[in-house]
Amino acid sequence: xxxxxxxxxxxxxxxxxxxxxxxxxxxxxDGGVNRITFSEAHLAARKWFRExxxxxxxxxxxxxxxxxxxxxxxxxxxxxxxxxxxxLDSVPKGGRFDGALGVMAALEVLKTIRESGIKxxxxxxxxxxxxxxxxxxxxxGSSAISGHLSREALKNPYSGRENFTAGLARAGLTEDSLFxxxxxxxxxxxxxxxxxxxxxxxxxxxxxxGVVSAIVGYGSYRMAYIGRADHAGSAAMEDRLDxxxxxxxxxxxxRQIVMRDFPNCVANVGKIEFAPGASNIxxxxxxxxxxxxxxxxxxxxxxxxxxxxxxxxxxxxxxxxLNAEPLGRHAPNLMNTKIQEAFIASCAALELSSIxxxxxxxxxxxxxxxxxxxxxxxVPSVNGTSHSPFEFTEWQDCVNGTNxxxxxxxxxxxx
Amino acid sequence: xxxxxxxxxxxxxxxxxxxxxxxxxxxxxDGGVNRITFSEAHLAARKWFRExxxxxxxxxxxxxxxxxxxxxxxxxxxxxxxxxxxxLDSVPKGGRFDGALGVMAALEVLKTIRESGIKxxxxxxxxxxxxxxxxxxxxxGSSAISGHLSREALKNPYSGRENFTAGLARAGLTEDSLFxxxxxxxxxxxxxxxxxxxxxxxxxxxxxxGVVSAIVGYGSYRMAYIGRADHAGSAAMEDRLDxxxxxxxxxxxxRQIVMRDFPNCVANVGKIEFAPGASNIxxxxxxxxxxxxxxxxxxxxxxxxxxxxxxxxxxxxxxxxLNAEPLGRHAPNLMNTKIQEAFIASCAALELSSIxxxxxxxxxxxxxxxxxxxxxxxVPSVNGTSHSPFEFTEWQDCVNGTNxxxxxxxxxxxx
Numbered sequence: 001x002x003x004x005x006x007x008x009x010x011x012x013x014x015x016x017x018x019x020x021x022x023x024x025x026x027x028x029x030d031g032g033v034n035r036i037t038f039s040e041a042h043l044a045a046r047k048w049f050r051e052x053x054x055x056x057x058x059x060x061x062x063x064x065x066x067x068x069x070x071x072x073x074x075x076x077x078x079x080x081x082x083x084x085x086x087x088l089d090s091v092p093k094g095g096r097f098d099g100a101l102g103v104m105a106a107l108e109v110l111k112t113i114r115e116s117g118i119k120x121x122x123x124x125x126x127x128x129x130x131x132x133x134x135x136x137x138x139x140x141g142s143s144a145i146s147g148h149l150s151r152e153a154l155k156n157p158y159s160g161r162e163n164f165t166a167g168l169a170r171a172g173l174t175e176d177s178l179f180x181x182x183x184x185x186x187x188x189x190x191x192x193x194x195x196x197x198x199x200x201x202x203x204x205x206x207x208x209x210g211v212v213s214a215i216v217g218y219g220s221y222r223m224a225y226i227g228r229a230d231h232a233g234s235a236a237m238e239d240r241l242d243x244x245x246x247x248x249x250x251x252x253x254x255r256q257i258v259m260r261d262f263p264n265c266v267a268n269v270g271k272i273e274f275a276p277g278a279s280n281i282x283x284x285x286x287x288x289x290x291x292x293x294x295x296x297x298x299x300x301x302x303x304x305x306x307x308x309x310x311x312x313x314x315x316x317x318x319x320x321x322l323n324a325e326p327l328g329r330h331a332p333n334l335m336n337t338k339i340q341e342a343f344i345a346s347c348a349a350l351e352l353s354s355i356x357x358x359x360x361x362x363x364x365x366x367x368x369x370x371x372x373x374x375x376x377x378x379v380p381s382v383n384g385t386s387h388s389p390f391e392f393t394e395w396q397d398c399v400n401g402t403n404x405x406x407x408x409x410x411x412x413x414x415x
Numbered sequence: 416x417x418x419x420x421x422x423x424x425x426x427x428x429x430x431x432x433x434x435x436x437x438x439x440x441x442x443x444x445d446g447g448v449n450r451i452t453f454s455e456a457h458l459a460a461r462k463w464f465r466e467x468x469x470x471x472x473x474x475x476x477x478x479x480x481x482x483x484x485x486x487x488x489x490x491x492x493x494x495x496x497x498x499x500x501x502x503l504d505s506v507p508k509g510g511r512f513d514g515a516l517g518v519m520a521a522l523e524v525l526k527t528i529r530e531s532g533i534k535x536x537x538x539x540x541x542x543x544x545x546x547x548x549x550x551x552x553x554x555x556g557s558s559a560i561s562g563h564l565s566r567e568a569l570k571n572p573y574s575g576r577e578n579f580t581a582g583l584a585r586a587g588l589t590e591d592s593l594f595x596x597x598x599x600x601x602x603x604x605x606x607x608x609x610x611x612x613x614x615x616x617x618x619x620x621x622x623x624x625g626v627v628s629a630i631v632g633y634g635s636y637r638m639a640y641i642g643r644a645d646h647a648g649s650a651a652m653e654d655r656l657d658x659x660x661x662x663x664x665x666x667x668x669x670r671q672i673v674m675r676d677f678p679n680c681v682a683n684v685g686k687i688e689f690a691p692g693a694s695n696i697x698x699x700x701x702x703x704x705x706x707x708x709x710x711x712x713x714x715x716x717x718x719x720x721x722x723x724x725x726x727x728x729x730x731x732x733x734x735x736x737l738n739a740e741p742l743g744r745h746a747p748n749l750m751n752t753k754i755q756e757a758f759i760a761s762c763a764a765l766e767l768s769s770i771x772x773x774x775x776x777x778x779x780x781x782x783x784x785x786x787x788x789x790x791x792x793x794v795p796s797v798n799g800t801s802h803s804p805f806e807f808t809e810w811q812d813c814v815n816g817t818n819x820x821x822x823x824x825x826x827x828x829x830x
Contacts, residue, residue, distance in 0.1 A: 231614070235615070235799055266650070279706050
């Protein structure tokens with residue numbers, strides 16, 4: 001790489017100005033944004049992005065899945081495309097960094113390279129993927145590009161059919177148009193994404209950049225312990241078949257097992273209900289949702305086996321029946337090692353500390369791993385807070401991450 | 416007691432016939448009954464009871480709280496009254512024995528004594544108390560008789576004001592009439608109740624009759640552990656403040672503490688909710704209801720202290736905040752020792768085994784302890800099942816209990 005390349009830096013103030021304009025759209029007034037996919041605020045953010053691209057002298061593009069992007073063309077029109085991106089939609093009452101920072105960083109990288117006059121061997125595209133957060137369908141826009149989106153999935157969107165089709169119409173899309181967004185493999189040079197960490201591993205260790213090794217795979221189960229409803233006054237403790245005991249022991253020991261035997265893995269019971277659900281009736285039934293994640297496919301299977309064994313042991317210990325119905329499963333997605341190396345080298349050149357870590361959350365990056373080399377970096381989240389108006393990343397960390405993204409794009413685009 | 420007294424026995428077939436007629440009213444078709452207070456089925460059962468009393472040659476009585484009874488008058492009209500009774504209302508989809516057996520047993524005792532020509536020194540009254548189960552207000556009819564019913568309680572019935580006043584109207588009652596049901600202390604000689612155990616202590620030990628020592632006191636709390644919502648994929652296990660861990664440890668150790676340190680006591684967590692309540696979010700908050708019971712006042716306080724100490728320890732262990740709001744508290748009600756002795760002696764004379772045990776459930780008997788000597792016996796419940804259509808007691812056990820009730824009534828009524 002030439003000296004001109006390696007000394008190139010993004011414009012922090014220009015990027016902050018754009019970031020703040022965007023954060024005002026759908027603002028919750030307390031630092032957060034409410035931009036669920038195809039809501040009025042989300043459509044306004046999309047419109048702002050389109051106009052901002054056009055005002056920047058970049059080319060605006062869209063596709064049948066509503067993905068919006070800025071294009072910096074290559075002198076060779078047949079060259080493949082290196083996409084940089086993330087998403088502008090948010091969870092309900094979410095933060096202003098999640099997704100939006102990645103899109104603004106991608107755009108700033110294109111502006112910086114355009115301004116420098118540097119000519120790369122790829123088309124550069126800064127993309128806002130539709131509905132990453134899954135108001136309607138998780139990773140909807142990136143799945144349409146990769147061809148993973150199925151007609152089957154459209155039948156049962158999270159938002160319900162009526163909200164989904166009304167949302168598509170508001171965005172000028174149709175169910176048929178979604179399937180036109182698919183891109184051929186040979187058209188893509190790679191995909192890079194910058195995102196906030198949504199955890200506190202970087203913050204705790206005082207490290208600038210997390211280079212993502214893999215997006216964790218996950219498994220989830222709908223589970224129930226079934227005992228017997230008894231009068232909570234007249235049934236002696238030793239005669240009860242209390243479903244609450246089984247689930248409590250399972251929740252406690254799940255945490256112990258994961259922390260002891262499964263480093264880098266996590267598990268969660270986030271929803272629970274006792275039935276009949278009265279103060280004076282021993283719980284006959286405890287229904288709960290379990291999910292667990294691992295960056296490694298073999299480890300994910302071992303964790304699943306260990307948790308199901310634990311669940312059966314607790315059923316036996318408390319004389320309960322166990323129901324365990326698998327809900328979802330997704331294998332871990334490995335990030336491209338050459339791109340990881342490019343990120344690490346860029347950090348070193350910029351005198352930023354880095355660490356290789358898995359991503360516990362899902363991201364658009366995982367949609368594209370079958371299609372092209374994919375890489376991702378994290379910047380620190382204060383207190384690890386995310387999906388909350390209190391989500392925050394220091395601006396210098398945003399700038400650092402964007403410079404790493406720029407350097408990696410230059411490396412990959414000129415190779 | 417004379418030979419004629421001690422050899423007197425109830426008529427099992429006559430009682431079974433009446434019991435079965437009653438069980439058909441509001442039948443759920445699977446052995447249970449659905450006779451919530453002032454429902455059509457409950458009013459039909461009350462009408463049947465009134466007509467059955469009149470056909471039996473006993474005197475029918477009612478009062479301003481809708482309590483219905485059969486009267487076998489004493490030759491001395493100024494003599495005090497010995498009440499035998501229970502209730503005809505049920506929980507939703509309840510069993511046909513809970514309450515109904517006690518009323519049918521009381522009525523059979525009056526029929527048997529009337530038939531025998533024996534003259535006692537008391538008025539004998541077989542009573543159906545209104546709304547023991549608390550569709551509107553727990554122990555409503557017996558509280559009206561004892562004078563414990565307050566105008567305050569009427570403002571906030573479990574069923575809501577509208578259902579309550581509509582129910583009163585259907586039964587021909589008014590809020591003012593309820594307060595006319597109060598009986599003067601000197602008018603009562605005592606109160607005896609036969610009830611199914613609703614537990615399996617008798618069944619497990621193969622004992623015929625439980626002589627109740629006390630109706631347990633109870634305490635209840637609305638509690639919450641408060642931690643922090645985190646992304647269940649990206650927040651490391653050791654960084655979480657998971658409210659689910661606190662409540663799980665509390666539920667498990669509550670059971671261990673009660674079984675180890677508080678014999679005859681019970682505790683229950685019957686309702687729980689995690690917030691935000693999503694599979695992929697670490698529970699920020701766990702709300703739950705705790706209740707605990709003891710037959711002894713000092714022990715009840717010690718148990719409360721131990722459970723609140725445990726709750727605080729678990730909050731500290733998992734880095735959570737704790738909310739604990741007392742909801743209700745009721746001191747234990749001791750049964751009269753002379754009546755306990757009369758029951759025990761009656762069991763011995765009938766060659767039935769007996770054991771003195773506390774009642775974990777509340778009963779109309781406790782409303783009357785300030786007013787007159789009160790006693791209560793239990794007959795075995797198969798599998799301890801209650802508040803369920805599967806509630807069942809062998810008919811011979813019902814007959815045994817009713818003969819004990821008869822003998823105790825003769826002893827107390829002739830003394």
